[in-house]
Amino acid sequence: MNLAALHPNLRVRIAVGFLQRLLDSMVMSFMAIYLAFEYGVAVAGVLVVTVMVLGVVGTLAGGHMSDARGRRRTLLLGETGVCLTFALMAVADSPAWHSPAIVYCGYLVNKFAASFAMPANDAMILDVTTPESRKLVYTINYWSINLALAIGALLGGFLYNGHFTLLLALAATGTVAIAAATFFLIAETRPEETEQAESGAAAEPRGSILRDFANGYRLVLQDRAFGRLLVAATLFMCIELQLINYIGVRLARDLPAQDLLSIGSWAVRVDGVEMLGILRAENTVLVVALALVAHLVLRRVPDRVRLYAGAGLFTAGYMVLAVSDTGWVLLVAALVLTVGELMDVPVRQALLADMVPAASRTRYMAVYNLNIRVALVVASLCITIGSVLPPWGMAALYGVFGLVIIWQYHAILTPSAARAELARA
Template structure:
């Protein structure tokens, strides 16, 4: 499978995600600093909380309607919305006007529009991608996202403070470009079916069209809910890096020798160490993604998945305990290798779980995994103030092992849905080919 063989929608969305992701990561991660300086720490925390709530609510609503009126309409609505918001934020931080409170409100709306866009975009990618190549698609997206984050982190650190107005103008322009490309070049591959035509899990949807009925039936999908809870536990393992681990290193690592057995070794403090291992993670993902994908082809997906989970859990758990710089770097290497092994496979399993007519609804609920992991990361900071680092590392490890155990418990069901998705895809392709032949004849 080559990149050029993907459906046009996938190629365009990957390209747009890279461009918009780079631009967004030059600005949005630094907005807490902006609000803290302009409005105080309380407002900075409030914008994060309100942003999460707005994104969750909008995602639930957006996922419901994307399954009923199509993906493209929701994507266009969201892109128009955040383009207008970025234009307003540029005006609020322009040479003519300075309004942090207006920026505050618009930031909440940006989170809301991202919530609408996410489930529709995720479902659209699955609509045009065969089950057997989804792992490759997610591997490329994972690599591109990390590359954009690396570029944006460096550029944003230099540009955010002095060129905020220009950055918001750039985000507005990129929003307009994304809107134009989505409108003219993205193909709406999903056509909502009448309720009576839906099968599988969708049989239960017949006659139940309200939003609550829709999501209640998704919640009744036991395999999906176990998958989601397991993902939450595993993703939270990594999210402790930017929360508890960062706080612990800043407090406990004052001036540690980078290489202990060398007398003239450089020393490093906790904050610099955190920046170093986060950079290591990003660089390793960018450098090793393709290599890991090639090396893992000879092994079964289930073996790669659980070996990856094991490395990931061990690496991040040790980061919560150690203060030895070279061991921290080794742990991050092990954790990143594990992450590279499991992410594409796990995402491909996710793509096979949802029935065609309810993909956006499933993706909307799954999107709460990252919101929940963010909250668990905050809880980790609180717990870390009460218990020792080895106990915290143990709790993080237990969280990951529980998640891995839950995945193992539903592995048979995941493989069954994968086989069913591949069978349905082959039948759909055969039907399309027969129809084309009939028209030609």
């Protein structure tokens, strides 16, 4: 299969997703810094947490609406909200107004709107792909997202100081293009069984909107096989976020300055903070460079092997990052964990797509996307835990996470266990 053979909606959503991630990385990565300078670190922390909480509400609300009213309508509402709030933030940050409070309010609503649209976008990808094409589609999407995040962070880093209003204006302009693409190029993809279920429910006496909302998500949470995959995804993300949490702190505090490369009198000398930046750049560059190659090389490898080996390599790489103080060992560990990541992620996404029922796709995707929010909290707590445990203790904790991930995969992939889970769901 090639890109030309993909559903038109899918080609548009991959392109739009690239632009969305680029704009988000270009602006939103620096909002915490903006709020810290305007309100102080302590207040900024509370403000960012509030944004995260509202994002969870937006995700769940968007998941419910997309299944009830359709993907396209949900996307248009969310993307229009993102566009309007970026424009509001740009005007509020301009020298003529300069209102940090309005900028923050725009940021708050912006993240709600973006979260509101996210499950519909994920469900639309499932709607128009087949089991045979999903690994390739998720590999392309994963490659595209990482490339966008890298470019966006680079642009934002250069333009943030002194040009933040311009960044916001560029984001507003970009989201106009995104909303226009959705309006003119995207067709509705909600499955017929979803529409029939909703129309049948409409013919019966209905309870309150909140009751319908709760009942829809209650069915998702009762799906035990899905719950196992959610646990695996959450722990995987917990490990991944260690690089910017405990491992980042450890490297900045404990890694001695050392030469990574020396030729005669010339040497590349790095400290812990610089090493952290190199490791993050290495991971991003390797994902962008190897994602499509990995798909071609690994396409004949059984899913079970890819999931087990991928989770094992990924975990082992982070365990080394937790304990080593040698630059080249850290670089090799980053290579190993990236290979594990490329083996695992596309297969896990395809596995998720196969187990999600068509009638509740966006509700499932909304709950699944919460793994990132939970992982952020756990990863932050690991900084506190790391102040008590020695580095080898943190490495052992990552090892436990990795074993639980593999255990969840085994329970899902074992045919008898999978049938039992589905029967109980």
